[in-house]
Amino acid sequence: MAAPNKASILVLGVHPDSEAYPNIKYRLEALRRHSEYHLSEINFPIWRDARKSKGAFAALARTFWAHTYVLLSCIFRYKKINPQIIYIPYPAIFCTLLVRLCFIRRPIVLDAFISIYDTVVNDRSVLNKTSIMAKLLFAIERNAFNLAAKVMVDTRENAEFYSQLFKLPIEKFVVSPLFTNEEARAGKAVRLDSNKFNVLFVGNMIPLHGVGVILEATRLLLGEEDIQFVLIGDGQESWRVDEFVGQSNLRWIRDWVPEFEIKGAIEQADVCLGVFAGNAKSNRVCPYKLYLYNFLGKPIVTFASTWAVRQAQSTMTLIPGGDAVQLANAILELREILGKGTTKYNNNFYQACLSNEKASVVFDTMVNELIAGYSEVRRGG
Template identity: 30%
Template structure:
């Protein structure tokens, strides 16, 4: 099976990288690429030639704007992975666009038209699938769940840390609204009298400067903000966390996703705390492989103290998380799911 990966995409973006890593493990799959970041999207002859040589065309995360042109130009079956709704993200999550503005309509149409034109659409959770169906009227038979997963070869578990003088509560991310980093800061404020608890928030992004200012205004010495960490150093950083924090955003999008970090933490065999949501319950079970919490600083602080004082529970949750994702949600399993969808699109 020849799959062309096309559009304006980032091959190293976590979601896309996991899928491509997984597909590369399948002997029956041959991958080729036409990435607009490297080749001209206006070179129709070259793009048409690349499409002609493929059986299936895969458009990875965030390529909404490329679906229509490639579908028309190629005439080949299109497997599309939007990952997000542009409309939901810009209007309701980032709140950059007024709900009833022309820009909101433009983003709505980008979602709807791209999903309608694709032959099959991938969704990272069942919650996202239902959102696409009800919001954009995409038929359920076109929508298929492929979880984010994790490349377990790149995120192997390390030996347990054991007891230390400082209990490290860790997080990494892009400081976007759905991650709820403000809530983490409020939690740290409640726990600032616990001198042996330290919060380490890795990354930067949308609200990073706001978080820096908030930490400074609260005069919190129990939070470090080291900034961005290279991908190949991420596992080592997370292996220094005693407990890992998921997401605590208050937007609708936060209820629809299971973020990359949850799968990474689980692969590293770490105990996790995250906001309770319908999406996260699709894979993880409270008290078995994760601790879910009400989305308040008081409730999160209570969970942190519980795990700090109960090493046996931490170990139980960590092992449970690892067992949950080890076989069903590694990159090989995710690649196999994508391959099976591609097979559905092959000519009889």
């Protein structure tokens, strides 16, 4: 039972709690420290690290067992915990459905860190939207969103997109920044050449990030001998980078790198690169890398998305999507500006709009409103 005057929150799910998923890890750490919350947890991670389960059968078996464990634990422990709010971190879809299957009516907060349907159908085109599997996935995800009292997303643009896609009221969605590790010291394992003007890209090689645009910019700037591109990451479109391996101005770190080492690389970089695809999804997201770049107060070049254009306090350099020439020119301009030393970059934008403190305020406000609303309903108001 919760202590008097403390909000009782059950964190339930199959979520990872590791450095590979910092939004989950550091949000949960903040909730555990929160003086106004009594936290209970039921969790069976469906994957343990960034590499996840090896093999389709092993992944399917672990996913099935994880959800079974969570369902049984919820059934046997729910009355004792007696939560006022149930918070389900990503991946939250199936757990949300299972909770409602148990006829539990307490408000659910679903963390929609990534939409599975949007990722596999719209972004990565793994499934055709007319296929039976895509339609089934759409129905499952929409139903989960609908059953939740609130769905947490990271940008206003994502809230509007999901509201239109799943035909759900915009009021169901709560916009909150992601959590980051604001305390860890930067590592020193990744060393950049201090004699070069280092242009850094960090992230998965997926269509959203527009890796092809970055690679074309490296080709355009081959004659600028002081400019060095450093790419950290691997993924679906790593084959594009394979074709450029050996190019004199490109260094590729393909192995998974922990966040504190990535921070070390960012600190050494002169310019950091965001996303450049210019597609529908890149128009409404704020990739995690932009949190790290802004936290460390680095000069950034990224796509002029609807989200980015709306950030009046930001000092990011914005360019059209899919344009390697514009990217190359922006890098050259920043090299000149930084060389003069007249422009100072800081993390004021991060502190005002993307910080953990900002995310905590959003979460606290949502919890208070849900508890008040549920209490009113129980009183018959």
